[in-house]
Each structure stands twice: as structure tokens, then as C-alpha cells.
Amino acid sequence: MMSIADLCKLLVTVSLVFVSSLYFLPSVLSKIAYTFFPQTAGGSKPTPKQHQTYEYVAKFLNFFYWLQEVVLPAQLLGEDGGLVSKIFVYPIKSCGSIAVDKWVVNEHGLAYDRQYMLVYKKKNSGPESALVTLSHTLCPMLTSLVTKFIPGKSDETYFTEALFEFSYPAAEGLHAAGSFTLPVHVTDEYIKVHAELKSPILHNLYGVGFTAHSLVNVLPRAFIENLKLPESTTLIYSKTGKFVKTKSPSPEVFLQKTPREEGNAFRKTLFSDYYPALVFSQRDVDYANKCIEANTDVVAPVPKVTAYTFRGNILVSGGRSSRPHDNDTWAKFTINLKTTGVKHLWYVAMKCARCSSLNIVQGKLNPKLPVSRALAKYRKVESSKELFFGIYCIQDDFGYEINTGDSITILGRKISSAAPLE
Template sequence: MKQLSGLFIYPIKSLGGISLTSAKVTDRGLEHDRRWMLVDQNNRFISQRELPQMALCKPALLPDSLQVTYQPTGETLLIPYQPQTNEFAGVTVWDDTCRGQFVNTGADAWFSRILGIDCRLVYMPDDSLRPVDPKYADADKITSFSDAYPFLIIGQASMDDLSNRTSEVIPINRFRPNLVFTGGDAFLEDEMAHFVINNIHFYGVKLCARCPIPGINQETALRVKEPLKALNGYRRKNNKVWMGQNLVHEGLGVLTVGDVIEVLEVKEAAVFD
């Protein structure tokens, strides 16, 4: 039996994640997931790819605000769930530009000081509709400030397989999934074309090509060789390494750790170099 074993959100793109026991599914993914983002002076997103120390900023959900703690110093910042400005701009994530709302000058100053770069914090309002890549999913599917899709799923068996190949336990936070499950063989998620959790339908649209972030220790912000070195040996294709599958969905509701996953359709497994 396949069951949800982990639920994760990353409220501010490329900062730390939050592990949840239950989460609401919205039109663009899990509630609060990547609804905030840091941008540079050109309103383009910044990430751990350029600033690994972003990993040391850990968020927490409070009743009326998002709290971010910078682990090395213990400094905290409270971010209201509703932005405090009426300032909007087109902000860029990869090749997409969508509408973002600046949060407040205090947050801008705090992150600029902590990260050592001039940056601003933006929020994606409900009326900002960013479509997923139409090459892989229907045009009516939307996402937040994620790289491309509203969900990423990885099987625990896949993580165990990877850890066995590296002789160390690779933490799941290196891969930043939203959904983790138990049951089935390693990399079963590659073949999951259509599945249902708690009456919400999910569709596997594209395997996830991994950037350098899995090679950043999320507790120290140091760059390390594993697990990318191991993945390069058996999950490589077209000069990229692949881990996890991107998803789109139909339906709203709540997901809870322990929910049963019913696979309705599978597709051919990927072949790697």
C-alpha cells in the first residue's frame, strides 16, 4: 500500500521548508507554498544557486504571520500574511514574468542585510495567475513562484536507494519535494501518470531535472559532492540528473500524512544513460 509519509511547503522560494502533518490544496499547490519570493534589483528571483546561505533562513507558520529565523544568529523576522504595500511589479521566475506585490520595506532591509545583497520580498496575490509550461500540461493549470509546477513528489524508497549508493543518509530537504510516500519500489514516482489522494487527482507531467541545490547542505549552506555525484552515475540523461516527478492536479481539499495513494494509470519508466 502506498501512503503519504511527508508533506512539505517552502513559503519563501529557496529558503528553508516546513514539514506539515496536513495541508490544504489550493488552485496553485499547497497553501502558502512559494507564495513569497526574494527578487534582485531587476525584479528577478534569487535562489540558493547563487546564495547558498538562503538555506539558513528557516520559516515557521504562526497564526497571523510567517516567521523567518536566521539560524546562525537567531534573528527573526515576522512577515504578515497580507502585504502592507500597494506596490506591484512584474517579477521574473526563469522565463516567466508574473505580477507580484511588495511586502514591506522592513522585510526588504532585513533580507538585504542577512544575505548581503540588495533584494526585496514579493508576494503572489490571488489574482496573479502564472500558468505552467503548456508543453507538458493544460493551459488552465497554474503554479506559484515554484520553478515550474505546483507539486513535486518523491518516493521514500528512492531516497533510501540513493542513500545506499552514497553510504550516508541523504536528507529529503536536499530535494525540496511537496509530497513524499512510502510503498512500492525505488523510483516508482517516475511511472505515476495519474493517482488520487483523498479525492484529489494528480497527474505526473515531467520528471524533475535537478539543479545544484541538492548539493547544498541545508543545515550548513556548504556545497558538497553528494548526492549529485551518485545521481550522475545512474540517473543521468541529456546532460542532466533527474529525481522526482512534477505534478499538476484537479480538485481542492486537504492532504494528511497517512493518506492512501491510489494509482490509476502508469506510464513507461524513463531510460537513463
């Protein structure tokens, strides 16, 4: 008969084996699964059987990821996610970006990101329902705008008196090249002077509604004509944005709550597609070029894609990010500030679905380019029509500054799926 001492030893041994398996098994399973997941299927188009296998493996792995997080201490869960290597901000949605070494995270994600958007009015329509979002897929020339950040003259006015400068190209037979500026920090006085109406107008982006101000006398006529934009093109600005609900952590999960006057703790974005920030890795970009080169029958050289092609916000490199699309399974991570040592938590909502804009090169959409077609052969990692690249992320807290060189620690993993916006 087993003694109490032997029983205790057995229980301790079983517990150690169980905890050890939780620590090592998901990583091992992820590596095994990674060899036959669609994104690494040698560039071949995923079959229905592959998708079915993917879904089974995803459920199996998610169970272990959940068990791992519940049982293991938080300090044992950290993985090296690499470093922040580039930060991109897009002042006007669908237009050129600025690359910066440091930037503030506010309640909307990266501060001032996509706070402006171009729209035009349909003819013979009402004033509100008429507005149509002008994206770079409709007007590829928007990506040719060269955007510059002109900071304020002191630390106190670095953002409050800063300007975004937009330079547009010349057009033969029309106007010379030119530029215009917009304030980084939009004041109530600026809105009072430039708003077309006293009250905000209603608009929606991909079915999600919000309010915005239509601004007049801020876009040069030469800009509209040189880029061949609709004659009624105007600029709108959103101060409050829209709530992020789809795939967002419940309000109770956030460690830092939004002020009570916000109504609830869901995060808000401005004119971002939906989520506060898009994160991707340099290895993802390099691997994309490799797959494009291997899956094209075009004789002429194909322009390489760059980090700018994917219009993300935070580019990471090194650590686990050295494996292509490792971030497909990130669930939450911290950005560890090198300036203060403070760690700030972020949640992953879901993978980012992509469109034909990846085929835009030098302001022109070329549907014959193999970029989207090649990526579709290895990045349709769900049973859907979309191809995915990068991850949409939501900040837990805000009011801090991130820098290139900040490290990233992966705290949890989950294989998530896309969902319609609400």
C-alpha cells in the first residue's frame, strides 16, 4: 500500500510534469502546426481540407493556451516579441504617412492618426447620406502625397503648435506641384472658423457610424485637380471617433478605465479602418517578397513590397517576430518603454484583412501586379475570401510615449478569427 509520503511525492511529480507540459507543449505544438498551416504551405493555395485541419488545430491549441494562462504564473509566460523598429502615422486616411522615432499613445491609439479623411458628395443626394469616403483604392494617387511633421518650437508646444505638411505632385496641363498644411492639434477655434456647419455631420465607415466636422477652405483647388479627385472633394475631421467593439476585450478587462463621461470603457478610434493600431513585422514583409517572387510568372521585375506597402502603425523586428507571421497567434503583449522601464499592455483583436491596395505602386493601381494574388496563395489562413497580413491591436492604457527600440513581451497567445464590424 502506498504511504502518504509516496503519495505526496507522486502528486508533486505529476504536478511538475503537468506544469512543465503546459509551459513547453503549446510552443512545441505551435511549431508543429506551423509547418502545415496555410500560411507556410509552400505558397500553394490552401485547400478546404487544410482549412478544416487549421480550425481543428486552432481549437486544440487555444485550449492549451487558455490552460497555460490560467495555471502558470504571469512571469513564466513572457516571450521575446522583438523591438519596435518603425512607427508610422497617417494624418489623413488613405494618404501618405510619416515615419517617426517617438509618438504618443492616446485614447484613440497613436495620437492624431487618421484624424482627417477625404470625402466627396454624390450628385442629387441629401447633404448627409451623400458623403462617400475617398480611399486610395478609389484614388491611388492619394498615396503619392509626401507628408511631413513640423513640431512646435518647444517641448510644451511640440504637438499643440505642430503642423502636418502635405506635398502633392504637379499635373501636366494643370498646376505645378504644391503643398498645404493642417494643424496636428485641432482646437475648437479652428473648427469654429473652418467647419461648414455649426453641428457635426453624421457619417459611417464600413457600416460603423460616427460624427465629424466638414472643413471648408483648407484644401487647395490645385490639390484636387492635380490628383483628379471628384470636384466636390472635401476634408472631414472627427474629434470623438467611434467605439471599438468587435473582438474588443470587454470593458471590465481593461486595467485603465476611460473617464466616466465616456459612458463605458470601450476604446475609440478616429478614421482608422476600425482598430487603434496595426502591428506587423519586418520578417512578414521580407517573407512576402520571397513568396511573391516564387509565385509570379511575370517576366519583368516585380517591385518589392516594403513596410510602407502595408500601411501599418508599428513595425517590429527580432525575437519571436523573426518567424514569419508569428503574430498570428498573439493575444496580448506589452510594449516596454526604454525611457522609463514601464510596461504597457496591448490586446490583439484579430488579423487584418487585406484588399487590392497592395498593388498600388508610386500612386498607381496596377491590378496585373502579383502582390495580392501571390499573398492570397499563402495568407488565406481562414475559411474566407480574405487574405490576412498583420494584426489589429487595442491599447489597455494611454497617455505615454512609445519609441523605436522599445522591447515587446508576448504575454499570451490565441488563434483568433475575423468577424464583421459592429
